[in-house]
Amino acid sequence: MLISYREALNQAMREEMQRDSRVFLIGEEVGYYQGAFKVSKGFVEEFGVERVLDTPITEAGFTGLAVGAAMAGLRPIVELMTFNFGILALDQIVNNAAKVRYMSGGQLSAPMVIRGPGSAAHQLAAQHSQSLEAWFCHVPGLKVIAPATPSDAKGLLKSAIRDENPVIFIEAQLLYGTKGEVPDHDYSLPIGKAAVTRTGSDVTIVAYSKMALLALEAAEALSKEGINAEVIDLRTLKPLDTDTLLESVKKTGRVVIVEEGWEFCGLGAQIAETIYSKGFDLLDGPIVRVAGEEVPMPYTRPLEDLAIPDAARVISAVKKNL
Amino acid sequence: MSIRNVDQSGLLMVNSKLDPNSNKNDLLALYRYMLLIRRFEEKSAEMYALAKIAGFLHLYIGQEAVAVGCIHAIRPDDYVIASYRDHGHCLAKGSDPKKVMAELFGKATGLCKGKGGSMHLIDVERHFMGGYAIVGGHLPLAVGLAFASRYRKEDRVVLCFFGDGAVPSGHTHEAFNLAALWKLPVIFICENNRYGMGTPVEREMLLYKDIAERARAHGIESEQVDGMDVLAVKELTARVVKKMRKDPQPFFIEASTYRFMGHSMSDPAHGHYRTKEEVGEARKQDPLIFLKTRILQDGLANEADFKQMDKEVIQTVTESVKFADESPFPDPGALHEDVLVE
Ligand SMILES: Cc1ncc(C[n+]2csc(CCOP(=O)(O)OP(=O)(O)O)c2C)c(N)n1
Numbered sequence: 001m002l003i004s005y006r007e008a009l010n011q012a013m014r015e016e017m018q019r020d021s022r023v024f025l026i027g028e029e030v031g032y033y034q035g036a037f038k039v040s041k042g043f044v045e046e047f048g049v050e051r052v053l054d055t056p057i058t059e060a061g062f063t064g065l066a067v068g069a070a071m072a073g074l075r076p077i078v079e080l081m082t083f084n085f086g087i088l089a090l091d092q093i094v095n096n097a098a099k100v101r102y103m104s105g106g107q108l109s110a111p112m113v114i115r116g117p118g119s120a121a122h123q124l125a126a127q128h129s130q131s132l133e134a135w136f137c138h139v140p141g142l143k144v145i146a147p148a149t150p151s152d153a154k155g156l157l158k159s160a161i162r163d164e165n166p167v168i169f170i171e172a173q174l175l176y177g178t179k180g181e182v183p184d185h186d187y188s189l190p191i192g193k194a195a196v197t198r199t200g201s202d203v204t205i206v207a208y209s210k211m212a213l214l215a216l217e218a219a220e221a222l223s224k225e226g227i228n229a230e231v232i233d234l235r236t237l238k239p240l241d242t243d244t245l246l247e248s249v250k251k252t253g254r255v256v257i258v259e260e261g262w263e264f265c266g267l268g269a270q271i272a273e274t275i276y277s278k279g280f281d282l283l284d285g286p287i288v289r290v291a292g293e294e295v296p297m298p299y300t301r302p303l304e305d306l307a308i309p310d311a312a313r314v315i316s317a318v319k320k321n322l
Numbered sequence: 323m324s325i326r327n328v329d330q331s332g333l334l335m336v337n338s339k340l341d342p343n344s345n346k347n348d349l350l351a352l353y354r355y356m357l358l359i360r361r362f363e364e365k366s367a368e369m370y371a372l373a374k375i376a377g378f379l380h381l382y383i384g385q386e387a388v389a390v391g392c393i394h395a396i397r398p399d400d401y402v403i404a405s406y407r408d409h410g411h412c413l414a415k416g417s418d419p420k421k422v423m424a425e426l427f428g429k430a431t432g433l434c435k436g437k438g439g440s441m442h443l444i445d446v447e448r449h450f451m452g453g454y455a456i457v458g459g460h461l462p463l464a465v466g467l468a469f470a471s472r473y474r475k476e477d478r479v480v481l482c483f484f485g486d487g488a489v490p491s492g493h494t495h496e497a498f499n500l501a502a503l504w505k506l507p508v509i510f511i512c513e514n515n516r517y518g519m520g521t522p523v524e525r526e527m528l529l530y531k532d533i534a535e536r537a538r539a540h541g542i543e544s545e546q547v548d549g550m551d552v553l554a555v556k557e558l559t560a561r562v563v564k565k566m567r568k569d570p571q572p573f574f575i576e577a578s579t580y581r582f583m584g585h586s587m588s589d590p591a592h593g594h595y596r597t598k599e600e601v602g603e604a605r606k607q608d609p610l611i612f613l614k615t616r617i618l619q620d621g622l623a624n625e626a627d628f629k630q631m632d633k634e635v636i637q638t639v640t641e642s643v644k645f646a647d648e649s650p651f652p653d654p655g656a657l658h659e660d661v662l663v664e
Contacts, residue, residue: 101660
């Protein structure tokens with residue numbers, strides 16, 4: 001069936017909540033308001049206020065509550081209205097959720113999903129348009145997922161909810177309305193497996209989330225010029241699917257990495273390093289990175305457009321690489 | 323400076339008769355647990371000096387009555403969660419002193435296989451959900467544990483211990499607010515030992531005089547208790563827990579107490595922020611002496627009994643050190659274990 005990214009997430013959560021009574025949803029406006037982005041539409045009616053909990057605006061408090069509940073055997077899904085506000089919950093995520101298993105020598109864990117929109121939408125300015133996935137990837141004890149399509153969103157969110165670990169699940173705000181084919185049967189996708197969304201032989205474009213769609217757009221344009229790009233959508237940022245990356249580089253010998261986040265200490269640096277250290281011999285030239293500009297996101301549209309990678313930049317990066 | 327807001331003179335209170343309903347064995351058990359914590363920590367300090375224990379070591383000496391009084395008023399399956407000053411709570415919850423000492427030594431046989439250390443003792447089997455080192459950061463976890471209890475329709479309660487220094491934190495107020503809003507069965511126990519590290523409580527909070535007021539502002543009922551009197555602490559906790567099991571509501575206890583040692587082992591007993599005299603005065607209010615005097619006065623035990631008990635406790639602690647010392651460090655392979663559930 002053809003459904004939106006938003007509906008895919010809704011289905012994943014609904015099916016998992018039906019399947020497992022330990023799963024509950026908590027966050028600001030997830031109940032009666034049905035989610036700031038309407039991802040939890042119909043949930044209060046179906047599951048009641050005991051399992052769909054509207055919270056006060058206290059990211060640290062309710063994220064911490066969810067960590068405690070997970071430690072006690074429940075399976076919370078925390079919806080952050082956006083990951084920008086997740087910064088207020090960072091202590092709970094980094095110091096508690098990610099650490100409790102190790103600190104307890106394996107006695108405890110915090111099986112939970114922390115999800116919500118990330119990266120930029122249109123003209124939301126500096127405090128509402130950030131791609132912070134690298135922050136979470138940096139922390140041992142967390143898994144990080146950033147799906148680009150409805151079917152990936154559904155399959156991966158189900159796996160995230162079933163996972164025994166804390167999982168950061170970043171949904172690009174601009175993707176909620178995008179549509180795609182989603183299988184009718186019950187399915188889940190493995191965490192840690194990238195997708196080759198376009199096969200090609202000249203260059204590998206590595207991207208994730210919104211940028212994975214941008215990479216496809218650029219690849220289509222390039223094909224008209226006779227350049228055959230392979231596109232890898234990472235889907236899971238941590239653990240990183242190194243095998244799929246190297247497999248592709250073996251074929252193409254050239255790599256362009258695209259991310260919306262800032263370049264310095266960004267995810268692209270890690271991906272490039274992984275390829276250099278494990279597949280240097282496979283490369284026919286240096287890896288090229290395309291990333292968000294090193295600025296807080298400007299409000300004004302002309303500058304915002306410049307701050308975020310677009311297809312033209314990806315195309316010129318590929319050409320520079322060849 | 324008095325540390326009690328109840329009665330200035332400890333002696334006066336000691337003169338009061340014990341509750342005739344108190345079982346002699348109960349009283350001795352309370353004393354024994356306090357003594358175990360005391361001797362265990364005195365020994366840990368020694369081991370720290372010998373570099374057998376490293377890192378931060380925050381001793382609980384002086385505050386024993388709070389952990390022991392509260393924890394002896396709950397069931398074994400009730401949750402307890404604490405800050406980094408957690409040896410007392412862990413031992414009071416019944417953890418094996420050998421495993422606790424081994425954890426302080428960083429040994430593979432420790433409660434957390436040596437990966438938690440002094441500040442992160444965790445014993446899930448005993449529902450001791452851990453010590454946490456970010457001031458105020460574990461209060462939301464406590465609320466989550468209470469939430470899980472309610473979600474599963476259990477009558478389990480949660481005791482959450484923290485210092486006065488945690489009270490102004492944002493986590494704390496978010497936790498108070500959520501617990502009150504959702505009527506969750508958690509007792510917040512503020513161990514007011516008058517200092518957050520070197521900052522006296524008067525410099526932490528304007529209007530410090532009534533810390534419990536902060537909880538009341540969130541609609542949480544509260545009471546103050548003499549944290550040097552284990553019986554008073556236990557009586558209050560038992561009363562609150564009884565009500566809470568039937569009618570879940572958070573509760574806030576402010577226990578006035580005092581730490582006789584420095585903030586941590588890197589800090590002398592008094593430091594620059596308090597005087598020797600003040601510490602000396604406080605030591606006169608020792609919770610162990612307090613209970614012992616009452617037991618003696620009421621003739622429930624004699625000096626010889628106490629001597630015998632001390633001998634046994636010291637033996638337990640000695641064995642814990644021997645166990646810790648002889649235990650192996652974790653294998654290098656353990657470095658990467660337990661990061662994620664595989
Ligand atoms: C968020 C945070 N800030 C600072 C510290 C450093 N620190 C550790 S203990 C402490 C004092 C806490 O005092 P209190 O809460 O009263 O507990 P007590 O040590 O008296 O038991 C400070 C400032 C910390 N661990 N966490």
